[in-house]
Amino acid sequence: MLARFFRSPKRSFRSLSEQEILALAIASEEDDARIYLAYAEHLRQEFPASAKVFEDMAEVEDTHRKSLIEIHRQRFGERIPLIRREHVEGFYERKPDWLRANLSLDAIRQEAEAMEEQAYRFYVEAIKQTSDASTRQLLGDLALAEQGHEDIARMLGDKHTPDDVKKEEDETARRQFVLTYVQPGLAGLMDGSVSTLAPIFAAAFATQDTWQTFLVGLSASVGAGISMGFTEAAHDDGKISGRGSPIKRGLACGIMTALGGLGHALPYLIPQFWTATITAAVIVFFELWAIAFIQNKYMETPFLRAAFQVVVGGSLVLAAGILIGNG
Helix, strand or coil: CHHHHHCCCCECHHHCCHHHHHHHHHHHHHHHHHHHHHHHHHHCCCCHHHHHHHHHHHHHHHHHHHHHHHHHHHHHCCCCCCCCHHHECCCCCCCCHHHHCCCCHHHHHHHHHHHHHHHHHHHHHHHHCCCCHHHHHHHHHHHHHHHHHHHHHHHHHHHHCCHHHHHHHHHHHHHHHHHHHHHHHHHHHHHHHHHCHHHHHHHHHHHCCHHHHHHHHHHHHHHHHHHHHHHHHHHCCCCCCCCCCHHHHHHHHHHHHHHHHHHHHHHHHCCCHHHHHHHHHHHHHHHHHHHHHHHHHHCCCCHHHHHHHHHHHHHHHHHHHHHHHHC
């Protein structure tokens, strides 16, 4: 009874007949062709060369599907059993279109490589679980076909995306990443780290109460994060500027704003005032240098200039907070 209760609703691979194995391979090749066409559609506007690669890979998958259907027709007739990946235990899975819609070019390339590798490994493992000679031969042919797909993908990539085109597409992808995530995230981190210094340290020195200071810092950080996130998302839909989804930019900006303020608010959970204040000051130092590093790495701002601007600005705000708190 317990075995029946915990039994998986999926079929085990060992229970499949030769016809079902062939039907599973046909459905898998069809699904992969659709996935590659979805990749091509997603990339066509910004990366036309890579889109052509995936269109050709989909054509290769479709050719294999037709070959498999012909084999099925010869061995088992016209009716192909309905069996798909999700019906079989341990079968490699594919993500639906809506979970792949926002993948970067690099991620799509890696996903395609993983698809071919997973398919190859599955067929190799399936051979080990099969004793029938004709079925082993069939699975071996499928494994070789999947292994060949990797070579075909590589050749198609060389054909449609030579080094200069690939470099240009990679640069476009990097620029989009900077515009969508790094730029709004950096703005949020700067605002959260710098603008909250004055209220947090003013509250600290005015009250000498670490818990009250923490509450001020928490409210300032969360409030600033919400405000900055909505502002970033609302002021530009990204269509003309090309900065990408306003929701992604708003989340990046809002989260980084809140984190920037919480970094030096959390130390005030420490009951000892001077221990908490010194810890917060050390964290502020690292926050400001992190901002300078990001500006240098992604925004191409000379490091010393970025460090000077951030450290001087942060120091002035920190001094203002301490003076006001002691006033």
